[in-house]
Amino acid sequence: MATNNVSFRTARTQQLAEALQDARHYTLRLFDYFADAGLDSPLRVPQLRIVNPPLWELGHTAWFAEWFVLREAASSHPADAVGNSLLTKGDDWFDSNTVPHRNRWTLDLPSTGGVKTYCHEVLDRVLDKLSREASVDEALYPYRLVLAHEDMHGEAFLYSLQTLGLQAPIQLTHDEQDYSTPSEIAFPGGTLHLGSAADTGGFMFDNEKFAHSCYVPPFRMDSTLVTNAQFADFIADGGYDNRQFWSLSGADWLMRQERSAPRYWERDGNQWHTMRFGQLMTLAAHEPVRHITLYEAQAYCAWAGRRLATEAEWEYAALSGHPAFRWGQLWEWTASPFEPYPGFSPDRYREYSQPWFGTHQVLRGASFATPSRFGSAKFRNFFMPERDDIFCGFRTCAWNR
Structure with a gap:
């Protein structure tokens, strides 16, 4: 995964823009490993308590960014967001607080192409809004939050690839670190x-x-x-x-x-x-x-x-x-x-x-x-x-x- 060494905690406008694009590119790249294995449809994914259907998880990351940045939610409470999701049933599908884990396999989710389009549209709007923000901590808080959230879900995607026995990016499958002598x-x-x-x-x-x-x-x-x-x-x-x-x-x-x-x-x-x-x-x-x-x-x-x-x-x-x-x-x-x-x-x-x-x-x-x-x-x-x-x-x- 391409990363920059600037902490997301203190990243400013341009650094955040680059990191948000990097995170979304990486999430989509990992999702394609599930899709290549035929697991882009939730119905084909084993129903395990330690994984989410990848299509649901992909949509959830975009929805989270839409909720806290585009809809300027003051909290995760349904009444604290402005306006509606870009998707007609976005809140019904992707709000992890209201959609129980066991139900995520049976939702009438959009197609893979539809969820990817949603991801791109949300990111474009987030980046446009970010370009007009003052580079102060209070204004940048929601952007840093959604970046951290997507980075955590990116790692969770890797947990799921390992759990399901699927291929992952080659640089993550082999250990190449130089370990020091224990002391x-x-x-x-x-x-x-x-x-x-x-x-x-x-x-x-x-x-x-x-x-x-x-x-x-x-x-x-x-x-x-x-x-x-x-x-x-x-x-x-x-x-x-x-x-x-x-x-x-x-x-x-x-x-x-x-x-x-x-x-x-x-x-x-x-x-x-x-x-x-x-x-x-x-x-x-x-x-x-x-x-x-x-x-x-x-x-x-x-x-x-x-x-x-x-x-x-x-x-x-x-x-x-x-x-x-x-x-x-x-x-x-x-x-x-x-x-x-x-x-x-x-x-x-x-x-x-x-x-x-x-x-x-x-x-x-x-x-x-x-x-x-x-x-x-x-x-x-x-x-x-x-x-x-x-x-x-x-x-x-x-x-x-």
Whole structure:
């Protein structure tokens, strides 16, 4: 994916215009991988709770931009938007707040060509309106919001391609990163301003508001993520069979899944292989282990005599400037449940965070599929603990002795 290095949070008018075009081009490109496999029709898409019909998801990204930019919605509440959708039934089809997930397979959606035309028309109007905006944070907020939203859905498209065993852009199917030798870093701890400061300027998500003082005791953390080779040692030592390593929730999940290795791993004699975007390949020992649930990460840590970092520890390490601490290869599970910061209140996209507090777990960092403009040490990703379709891994941590 073509990206620019300017954060979407502070991008100005021209930078936003270029990024919005880039994001839409990329979304359409990924959609074509589903279409090439005959999955442009929702009726042909397996009805899984972790995917959306690609045609619905494509239309939803354009509708979201239309809602918050063109219709100047003050919130995600139906009464807070101006005028009607460009599509006669746009709100009935693509509003994720009013269209239950299970219903997205049976909607009378427009044709693939019709949805693509809608995407192009919305983008053209968004860009025209953006060209006349003042380059100030308040005016640019909805544009930054819809860009972030489309970037997140672009990565979700990749999750779905992996889940459904479909081809993806070649640069994302092979690991070409230069991984450093793992080491342990001792951090002295201290007071951290966890979250985004009110006077920072630019865009911030509501769950980052606002920065508040948090004391972080001294701790030690791995410089890199746990690798496939390290996780294979856990498996070889009976990690999936020894219930003492698993939490009660993890043991319950394991019993229901009958899992004995991470998702997509296949053993061929003494060699592990993995299925990656529909292709079976040898598992690279040096790569970070990916497609790991929170429960598997916790069990590995228990086996290794370690633990997951809290999100405060992770943010402290990421902002420390330590040259050995690397992040951005995979989303990283933390030990922190997804909860609001003190004084939380929802922003215009009211359902972005609030419905998920208390049920989801925080992940930090970014993945190889995350645009560089999106990455931030302040960003709080969040998923259910059992999700392993996302590009997630983990690193271990310990109290400082």
